Amino acid sequence: MREMPVQLGAGKNLVGILARPDDAGAVQSQTAVVFLNAGLIHHVGPTRIYVKMARRLAHMGFVTLRFDLSGVGDSRVRQDNLSLEDMIVDDLNRVMDYLAVTERVQRFVLVGHCGGAFVSLGMALRDARVIGVVMINAEGGDAGWDSYDLKRKTSRYYQNYYGRATLTNPEKWKKLLTGKADYGSIIRNVFQNILWNKLSATAFRARYAVLGDKSDSTRPEIANMGDGLRTLAQRDTQILIVYSQGSSGLQRTRLLVGGELQELSVAGKLKLEIIPQADHTFTLLASQERLTQVVASWMRAFIQESAGSKTTYQEGVI
Amino acid sequence: MSSHVQFPGEAVEVFYFGAPDQPLYGVFHQPAANVRSCAIVLCPPIEQEYIRCHRAYRQLAVRLARAGFPTLRFDYYGTGDSSGDEAVMGLDVWLDNVGAAMEEAKSRGGASRVALVGLRLGAALALMAARGRPDVAAVALWEPVVSGREYLNELMAWHQEKLRYFLSNIVMDSGQKPTELLGFAITDRMFESLTSLNLLGEGQKLSNPVYIVEAEPDTLVNQLRQQLANRSTEVTYQNADGPRVWTDDPDKALVPNQVLEAIVNWVSGMC
DSSP states (O other): EEEEEEEEEEGOOOEEEEEEHHHHHHHHGEEEEEEETTBBOOOOOOOHHHHHHHHHHHTOOOEEEEEEESSSOOOOOOOOOHHHHHHHHHHHHHHHHHHHHHHHOOOOEEEEHHHHHHHHHHHHOOOEEEEEEESSSSSOOOHHHHHHHHHHHHHHHHHHHHHHHHHHOHHHHHHHHHOOOHHHHIIIIIIIIIIIIHHHHHHHHHHHHHHOOOOOOSSSSTTEEEEEEHHHHHHTOOEEEETTTOHHHHHHHHHHHHHHHHHHTTTTEEEEEEEEOTTTTSSSSHHHHHHHHHHHHHHHHHHHHHHHHOOOOOOHHH | OEEEEEEETEEEEEEEEEEESSSSSEEEEESSSOOSSSSEEEEOOHHHHHTTTTHHHHHHHHOOOOOOTEEEEOOOSSSSTOOOOOOGOOOHHHHHHHHHHHEEEEEHHSEEEEEEEEEEEHHHHHHHHHTTTTTTEEEEESSSSOHHHHHHHHHHHHHHHTTTSSSOOOOOOSSSSEEEEEEEEOOOHHHHHTTTTGGEEEEEEEEOEEEEEEEEEHHHHHHHHHHHHHHHHHEEEEEEEOTTTTSOOOOGOOHHHHHHHHHHHHHHHHO
């Protein structure tokens, strides 16, 4: 595996790191993997997970590029006044054109975390060169769900704070029983931050499940996710959706496109993977390793199947 | 292994440099005009703090280049886009990396001297790397980590905070050495290396002028400032308000304008 920095695009403003397999002949099925910014985090990804995944996939024989969209990370803003959506599409077109010429690849798999997951879906719908998308923790983009997510996390935080470690701590009990505890703070945390937030979140989810998506604040790519997934499946584009266990994004996706998930999974077009003991950014190393394994296994199986490839895959060590 | 492009007002080049078996990722900002003879090396923080401050660091590099300084941003071995993983990381390796970055910056910028600017652990490394180097014109420390032990305690508290948002309650054993913090492995080597860091224990006199900028006065930073001054180091201290970009959510895209401006002004006056 060999890495090199590249600058490409309009005015060569886009910066990325290209990872090439050691053996050029081992490039798998002329397919390159492109990593998309996780929100505004630069191209190393949250907890440097893009670097780990890109290197693992390059060891397996895939050309990979982790790059920054215009105005993000190391990439300069563009000078042509395009809208955000048009800019993203044009940036990605230029990236794929570049890889097609320099690496002689014709097919692409887009990998995106958080906001990058929705970018991967949107771009795949626009460009048939994209034969696979990996959507990791596709969350956000809806004020109602963002508020729901915050309430759940706040409730969970205080629940864990007052969890077993505190309840079994003699010092805490001593303070509580001798009048030295901050009772106002305890009451506020238990009743407001834990119970009220939990009730409020449950009510939101129930309302959403019964009434469906009634929010004007939902971004179109989220509201139309079901149609998008179905369109990709009809075009034979493979889809891997990965969520951290307990993610509010997973709950929303199930409520929004549960039928499509089921149907497309059965048809072998879509795979849903859930990573246990993981938060949004994969803070724990075990969850990072699990995520990397999930993506690598999916790539291996998907490429073998879609290309009818008889090539063997070289597993490497990062 | 480099790529070069000219933008209005500056040129930016991305490349790998350093030892061929341990290449380091670098981004060089070359001023378009009025180029100074002193290059700048930006020493980043590490791990989670490095990821979160990236936008501010890039902005700092752009502003320094516009002020005429050839400026190099880079990633230490085992961090960011540089080669390697956590297994061999430690202060000694990163100090060597700062040395390699200084040579690279001088060479690319055609400069005879270099100034070091560092944030958090990057500030500690900048100060340590400057000792005994007559070619270091100045050192700017932004919210420096003074004690590695204190720094690890901060990271452990932050990590424990993050764990409380998990579905199941995961509690760190406070009596144990951490094996991972905030998404990054902490090897025994790295733990011991960080624990041994104590800028107050560095006895050698520093002849390079030093600038310290922080949002709120910190006891250890104040002790460092006094110690440097007592050893005849020229120290300039400044409070400058600004967001804690090394811990803030990167999606807020915050840039601490006052701090960046203060650093550029001081370096411009010294070099």
